[in-house]
Amino acid sequence: MAIRFESRTVDGVPLLLAFPDSNGAPWPTVFWFHGFGVDSEVHRPELRRIAEAGFLAVGVDAAGHGRRRLPDLQERIDQPHEQALRTMTRLAAQTAAEIPGLVRALADEGIADPDRVALVGVSMGGYLVYRALLEPVALRAAVSILGSPEWPEGDSPHQHLDAFCRTALLSITGERDENVPPDGARALHRRLDEQNPRSVHRYVEIPGAPHLMDGDQWAVVMDEMPRWLERYVLRPAHTTPSE
Template sequence: MSLQSSRKSLAGAPALAVHRGSREDALRRGAVLFFHGLGGSKEVNERELGVFADRGLFAVGIDVVGHGERCYLDFGARFTHDNPRVKEEFLQVVQATANEVPAVLDALVALGAHPERLGISGASLGGFISYRALLVDRRLRVAAPLIASPEWALPLPESPHRHLERFFPVALFSQTAGLDEVVHPSLARTFHARLEPLYAQAPERLRYREFPLSGHMMRPADWDEAIRDAADWVVRFLDVEQAPP
């Protein structure tokens, strides 16, 4: 049974949905949001969406605020290292996109998504959004952020690392790159170490992994493994039944 894809708007957010079999069955099995990196779009990760969809999920790529179909007209000026406010611009995008997640989930549930089988993932910028979204909407049961950090570069009260008590019982699997020159892996590593006591009653719901030989642009084999394992993690903790081949 081949993968099917469609473009739609979910609560005003441009989205690309990928699933195997009927839309209704995939939504019932479980839905996962996937957010792309800085400068990307929902189409950039269509292959990754397919990996999640192959596990039976209704996989949805979203254009981050200021990207893709709603790209800022001055995107290049906002996100250049010459802009002294580039960190603020980045975190504004993180917060604005995460704040849309409740309405996006509402739209998915209205389409038929199982309200207790909702997950999130994303890479780089998308991983930052994933961490923040867990604090914005408690319906998210599982998260698999990649090459991202729960600790922000600016001392803002919204930074996820300041709210450890709000993560359990979310099944959280963070994957980083040991040679990452953009997002240092120690930030997620330290965060997970601080979370461990809060997950003592269900330690299997917390996992951290680092790929020691990859930088921010991960080696292809490492990236493929990370995406496969992220998809398996989401399926495991949403208790998703497998779609027919």
């Protein structure tokens, strides 16, 4: 399948787009968010996989990263863990706030279907996905990989349980992840089970997986994630996750 990649800046945000090999525009759209210190280019294989499933795949360079990298980003990453985590979540929150504008811009261009939008993020991007569910944008599905809804300061996403009931949420964590322990995501899904039984969500904890997964462990992610997107985004636009 011929997947076409294109780098561009939309609404002031650098993007890497992977177009599906079909004439179905506007396409159902998946935004992909990378980890702390890297950029959208490192996820070309994942963007290709998503585009092959029939989505417009949009890799986003997060605030302070990629083509808008902060000159002192590496120094910030090298700070003690708690300080680096605060920097990371601030940049994630800034990026999450840009999502409604990106959806509007791509929809106005005629390439994104605003009624079929999903988010996927890994590590810092996983934190970002949880925060984005608080933004004023309609999302059909969200996949957080190796992220946490519990933030060290400010308005932590986990405090807004109702926000997680509007979107089909898949969280994937690693059992032995020391960088982002699975406790926060696990607790969120337990609360959803207890307080919102009609919410559509799934929690996957990969046995023995550290933050830097091996090939077999990442293959589990790349099996779970597309199936979730295909189930909850490639459905008629008038349906909702709870249906």
